Every structure is written in structure tokens, then in C-alpha cells.
Amino acid sequence: MSLNFVASAVLSSGDGIGHNEETKIENEDLDNLRRKQENSSGVGLFDQLQKNKDEAEEAFNQKRSDLMGVRPLDDEDVQVRRICLSVSLIVLIRLSTLLFLSLFRVSATYLHSRRYRFLATRHF
Numbered sequence: 001m002s003l004n005f006v007a008s009a010v011l012s013s014g015d016g017i018g019h020n021e022e023t024k025i026e027n028e029d030l031d032n033l034r035r036k037q038e039n040s041s042g043v044g045l046f047d048q049l050q051k052n053k054d055e056a057e058e059a060f061n062q063k064r065s066d067l068m069g070v071r072p073l074d075d076e077d078v079q080v081r082r083i084c085l086s087v088s089l090i091v092l093i094r095l096s097t098l099l100f101l102s103l104f105r106v107s108a109t110y111l112h113s114r115r116y117r118f119l120a121t122r123h124f
Contacts, residue, residue: 011019
């Protein structure tokens with residue numbers, strides 16, 4: 001059973017008074033709708049709407065994940081990230097050690113020069 005609420009047709013008049021002749025219009029969109037209606041004839045309206053919503057949501061999620069480049073990490077990716085983090089930590093420790101040594105040397109040189117200045121200005 002099929003319900004047709006809208007007819008796609010051109011009405012014409014042979015006698016000029018009434019529109020007696022009806023010529024149906026066939027186009028691609030109408031054919032696709034009819035095929036879709038025939039394929040889902042045993043399914044209720046709520047189920048059809050739910051199916052359409054799920055399909056649209058799935059397409060949206062697919063496009064979003066394609067744009068964002070999101071994919072789950074496998075074991076190899078996790079291992080590479082751990083190695084990168086450990087190397088970064090080692091480099092950070094070495095740089096902070098070098099900075100500390102540089103500051104120590106600068107402060108020792110400053111204190112050493114002040115000591116000699118102090119001793120040079122002192123009269124025994």
C-alpha cells in the first residue's frame with residue numbers, strides 16, 4: 001500500500017474550460033523516492049527516521065574524524081611516544097644541569113673577583 005500525498009503532473013485542458021488531461025512528470029528525485037519507499041515498505045515511520053538519523057550521524061562522525069585525523073593508537077605508536085618523552089626528559093635534565101653549572105661558575109667568578117678587590121683595597 002502506497003500513500004501519495006503529492007502528484008507530480010501537468011494538467012492541461014483540451015476544451016479550454018476544465019483541466020481534464022493529466023500528464024505525469026518523471027524525474028530522478030521522484031524515482032529515487034519511490035525506490036526508497038518500495039525498499040522500506042515493511043518498516044515503520046519511527047524506524048525509518050531512526051535509520052536516517054543514524055546514517056546522517058555516522059556520516060558526520062566520519063567526516064569529522066577525517067578532518068581531525070583521529071585514529072586509535074596501536075602498541076607501536078604508544079612505544080614511540082614513550083621513547084620520545086624519555087628522550088625529551090633526558091635532554092631537559094642535561095640542559096638544566098648545564099644551566100646550573102653555568103650559573104655556579106658565573107657566581108664563583110663574581111665572588112672571587114670581589115674577594116680580590118676587597119683584599120686589594122684593604123691596608124694591613
